[in-house]
Structures are given as structure tokens and as C-alpha cells.
Amino acid sequence: MIDTHCHLADEIFEPDLDAVIARAHAAGLTSAMCILAAGDEAEATRAVRVRERWPEAGFAVGVHPHQAHQCAGRPGLAEAWIRQGAARGPVWAVGEIGLDYHYDFSPRDVQHAVFAEQLQCARAMGLPVVIHTREADEDTFALLASEGRGVAGVFHCFTGGVDRARRALDLGFHLSLAGIVTFPKATDLHEVAAFVPEDRFLIETDSPYLAPVPHRGKRNEPAWVAHVADRLASLRHIPRAAVIEQTTRNALQLFSPQPLARVDTPRASML
Numbered sequence: 001m002i003d004t005h006c007h008l009a010d011e012i013f014e015p016d017l018d019a020v021i022a023r024a025h026a027a028g029l030t031s032a033m034c035i036l037a038a039g040d041e042a043e044a045t046r047a048v049r050v051r052e053r054w055p056e057a058g059f060a061v062g063v064h065p066h067q068a069h070q071c072a073g074r075p076g077l078a079e080a081w082i083r084q085g086a087a088r089g090p091v092w093a094v095g096e097i098g099l100d101y102h103y104d105f106s107p108r109d110v111q112h113a114v115f116a117e118q119l120q121c122a123r124a125m126g127l128p129v130v131i132h133t134r135e136a137d138e139d140t141f142a143l144l145a146s147e148g149r150g151v152a153g154v155f156h157c158f159t160g161g162v163d164r165a166r167r168a169l170d171l172g173f174h175l176s177l178a179g180i181v182t183f184p185k186a187t188d189l190h191e192v193a194a195f196v197p198e199d200r201f202l203i204e205t206d207s208p209y210l211a212p213v214p215h216r217g218k219r220n221e222p223a224w225v226a227h228v229a230d231r232l233a234s235l236r237h238i239p240r241a242a243v244i245e246q247t248t249r250n251a252l253q254l255f256s257p258q259p260l261a262r263v264d265t266p267r268a269s270m271l
């Protein structure tokens with residue numbers, strides 16, 4: 001079982017990182033993809049500790065739309081930060097990147113430019129992308145169609161219904177289901193969970209955010225991705241083991257096409 005999206009290098013996990021990772025192992029997680037904010041040196045330092053304690057974990061590096069303003073008027077900076085991150089350790093994806101019009105923490109034209117630059121960067125590096133999009137569907141789909149040609153990836157923490165899911169799938173993207181799918185009122189998402197093809201879905205926590213039932217309101221952690229797997233099993237009417245087997249295979253194919261060879265690459269031991 002792989003938690004494909006967690007912020008394990010967030011400072012909130014610093015005091016008890018060992019216990020958090022021990023609980024992840026106890027829950028059956030073989031790996032996790034830890035999302036890093038590109039250009040954040042403090043988080044990069046904490047990522048070294050994650051890597052030391054969990055050598056099988058991978059990383060994604062990207063400029064979140066909330067942080068895009070840091071790159072305003074500085075073309076090339078986002079790519080430079082991502083390449084710096086990739087030189088330090090096993091980077092499996094560029095992300096999380098995208099558009100967020102709910103908070104609008106960065107001007108929209110800046111969000112567009114930084115998102116486009118990172119899509120081009122991902123293509124140049126041969127990496128998939130992790131998409132964060134909120135209340136920005138039309139522009140997100142348009143930019144993926146124009147700047148993201150040939151780039152694989154995932155809509156992380158997917159929300160919404162079957163129509164929206166179909167649009168993302170038609171672009172060739174995977175969908176990642178997070179704790180929201182465990183919420184009783186998320187009926188649109190329950191439909192998506194039953195609908196998404198078995199080779200196109202992933203599971204994640206987005207921890208420390210969005211804790212699933214029965215832990216709502218608490219600090220989330222990778223071990224609790226098991227609750228997402230359980231809910232998907234019931235929604236898809238298949239055994240839990242099948243959800244774990246399918247989502248693990250999908251994650252390895254999308255993020256780590258040569259998981260065995262990767263262990264021996266020099267950069268794998270550098271972070």
C-alpha cells in the first residue's frame with residue numbers, strides 16, 4: 001500500500017516522525033510519496049530526515065499555486081528549484097502544481113505562468129505531475145491540453161463527480177482519492193470511486209490535512225490511507241486486498257517505472 005500524497009516533511013511531523021513512520025509500516029504501507037515545496041530549504045532539510053527513516057519513500061517537488069507569487073516575474077526559477085530538488089534525492093514527480101482560485105493567494109496570471117513552466121519542466125525531465133486544482137477547472141484543463149501534452153500525472157485529492165472525472169481521464173490522467181471519499185455526504189465522489197477504471201486510480205492522505213473517518217478533525221498521517229482503501233473496497237464491491245494491489249501497481253507504474261533499478265542509482269542515496 002502506498003500513500004501517494006503526504007506532506008511528511010511538514011514541521012508538524014517533526015516531534016514524532018519516528019512514531020508516524022512506525023505506524024505507517026504497521027498499517028502495511030510499503031512506501032509513500034512526500035510532497036515538497038520547491039525552494040523551501042527548511043522543508044528540504046526535514047526531507048533528509050524522512051529519507052533516512054524511510055528509505056523507500058519518494059518525493060515530488062513543485063511550486064504550489066499558493067506559492068506561485070514567489071516566482072512572479074522570475075521565469076526559470078521554478079524549474080531551477082525543481083532541478084535542485086531532483087539533484088538531492090529520489091524525485092518521482094513534479095508537484096504539487098496547478099491552479100487554486102478558491103484562495104487566490106497568487107495572482108491568476110502568475111499561477112498560469114508558473115503552472116505552464118512546470119508542465120514544460122516535467123516533460124523535459126520525463127517526470128509525471130501531481131495536479132492541485134480548486135475552482136479552476138476550465139483553465140486547468142486548458143493548460144494541461146496546451147502545455148501538458150505528453151505529460152502523465154494525477155489529479156490529487158480528486159473531488160467532484162463523474163463528468164469531471166471523465167474529463168481528467170480523457171486527458172490521460174489518473175485520479176487520486178483521499179479521505180474525503182470516507183465522508184458520508186460525498187456522494188458524487190462515491191460514484192467516481194465506483195466508476196474510475198482499475199488501472200487509473202490511486203490513494204492518498206494529503207496528510208497532515210483532511211483526516212478520514214473515523215479520525216476527522218485530527219492531524220492526518222500516512223497510516224490512515226488504510227481507511228481510504230477500506231472505503232474504496234466497499235464502494236467498488238471488491239476485497240480490500242484488490243484495492244491495495246491495484247493502487248500499488250498503478251502508483252509504481254506512474255511514479256517509479258523502474259523501482260528496482262532506481263534503488264541503485266546514485267541520486268537515490270543522496271537526499
Ligand SMILES: [Zn+2]
Binds near residue numbers: 096132156157
Ligand atoms: Zn493540494
Ligand SMILES: [Zn+2]
Binds near residue numbers: 005
Ligand atoms: Zn498536498
